[in-house]
Amino acid sequence: MDLAAVLTLEVLNGIASLVLISVGLAIVFGMMRVINLAHGEFLMLGGYAAIVATNHGVNIWIAMLVVSPIVVGIIGVVAERLIIRVLYGRMIDTLLATWGLSLFFIGVVTTIFGNTVAGIGAPLGGIAVGRYSISLYRLLLVGIAAAILVAIYAMLRTTRLGLLARATMENPNMAAALGVSPPRVYAATFGVGAALSGLAGGLLAPISGVLPTVGAAYVAKAFITVISGGTAIIAGTASAASLFGTVNQLLTYLTTPVIGEAGLLAAAILLLRVLPHGITGKLFRGGL
Amino acid sequence: MILRRVSPGVLVTAAMMVGVAVGAPLIVDQFQLLQLTVFASMCILALSLGVVWGYGGILCFGQSAFFGLGAYTYAVAAVNLGESTLAIVLSIVVPAVFAAALGYFMFYGRLSDVYLGVITLSVTLIFFNLTNSTAGDAYRIGSARLNGFNGMPSLPTFNVPGNPGRPLDPTETFCLVMALLLIVYVGLHALLASHFGRVVVAVRENETRCELLGYDVRRHKLLIFTLGGAIAGLAGSLFANWGAFVSPNVFSLTTTSQIIIWVIVGGLGTLVGPIIGCVAMQYLATELGTQQLANTSLIFGIIFLAFVLLVPRGIVPSLGALRARLFGARERQGAQARRA
Numbered sequence: 001m002d003l004a005a006v007l008t009l010e011v012l013n014g015i016a017s018l019v020l021i022s023v024g025l026a027i028v029f030g031m032m033r034v035i036n037l038a039h040g041e042f043l044m045l046g047g048y049a050a051i052v053a054t055n056h057g058v059n060i061w062i063a064m065l066v067v068s069p070i071v072v073g074i075i076g077v078v079a080e081r082l083i084i085r086v087l088y089g090r091m092i093d094t095l096l097a098t099w100g101l102s103l104f105f106i107g108v109v110t111t112i113f114g115n116t117v118a119g120i121g122a123p124l125g126g127i128a129v130g131r132y133s134i135s136l137y138r139l140l141l142v143g144i145a146a147a148i149l150v151a152i153y154a155m156l157r158t159t160r161l162g163l164l165a166r167a168t169m170e171n172p173n174m175a176a177a178l179g180v181s182p183p184r185v186y187a188a189t190f191g192v193g194a195a196l197s198g199l200a201g202g203l204l205a206p207i208s209g210v211l212p213t214v215g216a217a218y219v220a221k222a223f224i225t226v227i228s229g230g231t232a233i234i235a236g237t238a239s240a241a242s243l244f245g246t247v248n249q250l251l252t253y254l255t256t257p258v259i260g261e262a263g264l265l266a267a268a269i270l271l272l273r274v275l276p277h278g279i280t281g282k283l284f285r286g287g288l
Numbered sequence: 289m290i291l292r293r294v295s296p297g298v299l300v301t302a303a304m305m306v307g308v309a310v311g312a313p314l315i316v317d318q319f320q321l322l323q324l325t326v327f328a329s330m331c332i333l334a335l336s337l338g339v340v341w342g343y344g345g346i347l348c349f350g351q352s353a354f355f356g357l358g359a360y361t362y363a364v365a366a367v368n369l370g371e372s373t374l375a376i377v378l379s380i381v382v383p384a385v386f387a388a389a390l391g392y393f394m395f396y397g398r399l400s401d402v403y404l405g406v407i408t409l410s411v412t413l414i415f416f417n418l419t420n421s422t423a424g425d426a427y428r429i430g431s432a433r434l435n436g437f438n439g440m441p442s443l444p445t446f447n448v449p450g451n452p453g454r455p456l457d458p459t460e461t462f463c464l465v466m467a468l469l470l471i472v473y474v475g476l477h478a479l480l481a482s483h484f485g486r487v488v489v490a491v492r493e494n495e496t497r498c499e500l501l502g503y504d505v506r507r508h509k510l511l512i513f514t515l516g517g518a519i520a521g522l523a524g525s526l527f528a529n530w531g532a533f534v535s536p537n538v539f540s541l542t543t544t545s546q547i548i549i550w551v552i553v554g555g556l557g558t559l560v561g562p563i564i565g566c567v568a569m570q571y572l573a574t575e576l577g578t579q580q581l582a583n584t585s586l587i588f589g590i591i592f593l594a595f596v597l598l599v600p601r602g603i604v605p606s607l608g609a610l611r612a613r614l615f616g617a618r619e620r621q622g623a624q625a626r627r628a
Contacts (some may be wrong), residue, residue, distance in 0.1 A: 009622065069624070083597070092401065095402065095405060096552065097592075100543060102589070103585045103592060104589030104590060104593065105589070106589070110583050216413055223409070224406075224407075227403055227406055227407075256421075257419070258422075269394075270393075273396070274397075276397045276399055
């Protein structure tokens with residue numbers, strides 16, 4: 001019974017961390033069709049922002065929940081204005097340029113912080129479930145991941161900003177004719193995506209630690225989740241993350257983390273063989 | 289027959305390779321010869337992506353997966369067999385089989401370019417994580433310990449076929465690597481001039497039209513992808529032999545991005561371009577490694593960005609276009625503009 005509870009939490013945790021690391025990418029890819037290979041580095045920068053802020057005496061919650069997203073959001077908007085903007089409609093060039101950007105960020109951060117692991121302690125303690133102890137912080141992450149998905153849905157569905165964003169993605173020319181400025185919407189969307197990545201990076205920093213090349217560990221999983229999810233941002237991310245999180249954590253429990261990771265990839269390749277447009281390419285078409 | 293269609297530029301390049309292979313051992317010292325050996329091995333790797341991406345139009349970000357798989361296969365086989373000939377053959381076969389299996393899922397699933405790029409990249413990173421976590425005695429294949437992130441040291445190097453007691457000296461190894469580079473380079477040109485090669489290029493230009501003309505697009509893509517995997521595997525075995533060492537770094541994002549940079553800098557849609565890009569970038573990386581001022585990733589990131597934004601076709605096609613404009617000749621190479 002205790003084991004079942006702990007295992008369920010592990011699975012939920014796996015799903016939550018997949019949602020966190022991929023939601024920023026899902027927004028940028030789903031709305032703008034831009035593949036951002038510097039996504040892993042946005043997470044990494046979010047992690048560093050949280051750690052540096054905490055070490056300078058900022059409250060850890062403010063550092064993770066406020067400083068990280070703001071810093072990375074600003075970096076995202078700057079990157080969009082300087083680089084991505086020039087390459088809209090050239091998907092492959094965007095992909096390559098963001099790869100260059102990713103190397104650039106790794107280089108900058110290595111120069112500043114050195115090639116060592118930095119970390120902060122996870123806040124909150126643990127609670128005992130029978131013979132096991134579970135971390136409250138990990139439990140909180142599950143809640144935050146769910147809250148982020150709900151917030152994005154609410155924003156896209158109910159606010160004027162969300163309406164403008166959806167309209168621009170649907171038909172930029174028509175939106176422009178009605179007085180919306182598409183470049184501004186693109187910049188804002190990219191900024192929001194980056195900010196969410198920064199938030200995720202900050203939240204994950206206490207769990208996994210941060211080092212300049214940590215992005216590589218995240219980016220593969222994030223891409224697998226987003227692509228397997230398909231174009232619908234929320235339904236896609238949630239369904240793909242649930243599937244892969246479950247596969248990953250159960251295999252990890254039964255065998256080793258290594259097999260868990262390999263199983264995640266194998267599941268994704270098989271899934272894309274059957275559903276080349278991702279889960280939401282077939283089901284929930286046209287939804288969010 | 290096929291060779292008649294090969295342009296004179298190819299013969300010039302091939303002659304220069306022979307010149308380097310014969311001349312370099314006479315001129316340079318042993319350290320520089322070892323440097324040249326690794327440069328030439330990497331040129332083979334650059335060619336593998338040059339053909340898959342530049343001619344096949346397949347955006348493969350996972351060339352280092354096949355490269356690393358080749359290196360590890362060589363390492364494991366050479367340790368177990370104590371002899372290098374069969375190990376080299378295996379280091380070509382294993383990545384080729386893996387590429388064929390992966391390619392089957394991707395091409396027969398009809399995934400588009402961008403997805404291919406992302407999936408191949410993810411496969412590479414998963415290999416990186418997998419090999420990194422194989423530390424400890426439990427992870428061994430035969431008598432070869434994989435050693436996780438520490439890598440596998442003191443591998444047996446190449447020996448004269450059938451005579452494990454007689455390893456190749458550095459000059460012989462260099463000549464062997466140059467010979468393989470020459471074979472791959474000329475062989476790829478011959479292949480591209482053949483019927484099969486022309487269909488591959490046609491598929492790159494317009495998939496639908498090729499399909500309507502009755503060609504099996506998926507099969508052609510799969511075959512060229514598998515060939516690319518095999519060549520990358522060969523480069524992997526040469527690399528493992530060069531340092532007598534292999535570590536998970538062969539799968540790292542750095543290795544992957546370097547291969548892409550070589551091809552971008554040199555130029556897509558040519559074979560000499562990736563070679564030039566590879567030598568130039570390797571030289572730069574070696575020079576950067578000796579100073580502390582700027583981080584190598586930082587410089588490479590800037591070069592990468594600069595080429596994508598400013599010289600999107602790469603050096604060789606841009607020079608070709610420039611020459612055509614200066615001399616008023618008909619722009620032939622320019623027609624092969626960067627393909628999505």
